[in-house]
Amino acid sequence: MPEPDIDALVFDVLGTLVDEPAGIRAGIRALDPPPDGPGTERLLELWRRHVDREQRRILDGERPYRASDTIDLEAARLVAGAAGAPAAAEELALSARTPPPWPDAAAGLARLAEHFPLIGLSNASRTALLEINARAGLRWHLALSAEDARTYKPDPAVYRLAVDASGRPPERLLMVAAHAWDLRAAQRLGLRTAYVARPVGDPPAPSDRFDLHADGLADLADRLGGARVPPG
Incomplete structure (x- = not known):
């Protein structure tokens, strides 16, 4: 695709x-x-x-x-x-x-941040997300907690937090996750989707149709090499 x-x-x-x-x-x-x-x-x-x-x-x-x-x-x-x-x-x-980051997480985000605004979107509370990000060395342009919607993914209200914050239509956002259930929910709201394989993730079912499949963040960055933030 x-x-x-x-x-x-x-x-x-x-x-x-x-x-x-x-x-x-x-x-x-x-x-x-x-x-x-x-x-x-x-x-x-x-x-x-x-x-x-x-x-x-x-x-x-x-x-x-x-x-x-x-x-x-x-x-x-x-x-x-x-x-x-x-x-x-x-x-x-x-x-x-205090979960340890995957080995490619910090470097992968840094590489992707050269070309795209990055939004973290987590079921973790605001306080927990702050500590997780700091300990794992994750760098965001914006980090959003489901606490702001007072619900949890896969409730559409959580994904709307990212859509509203970006000021872009959902089809211009790419949801990246290791959980197929997470991507399905984002997809229902109109976001594009990228599955990243992780040992603890939820693999796609044969019926899933995600926009991208990547082995890790380096692979994801390679696959997005031609997709850049538009000027202005």
Whole structure:
């Protein structure tokens, strides 16, 4: 598929630019006593199930909006309790803010920023997103949190934050993510889409039709080589 004509890039953060599970896994391994390998993965899955369930309840109107900090603390309390270390819950919750960046993240963003405005768009709270960006060395022209829409992706209201901030029609924006569900939601609002493969992502289904598929940010930059920010 030819490279789309675009004016700005909109990036998912968790999973796409940082290894979210790795940060939480490190927090779980730091518990005293530390769980064994299989135990760590079971606790990580407990955390992820809670976050997914509670965000879905908010999206379905079954629960008032709560920022990611609250939901992460709830998940940390579940995990710390299951691990026999309930007093460590608050410290464990902070591990959601310390995911390591993928090796190509900082350099890839810097390269793309030479040609496009970059917008980060994350389900992480404003506070969490600030710390994630700072720790991972992510540089944006603008970083937006779903907290500003008081909902979570894939609610269209979150993607509208980027559209409204850019001042451009949605078809002039390229949503970049490692999660097919994220790209499908952006696509429904009219954004162009680029899937970037990551080990922790959600791969496209055979029926998905995204504008670009890339192995990483260097590959994405190569594929966008002919698409430049228009003058003015």
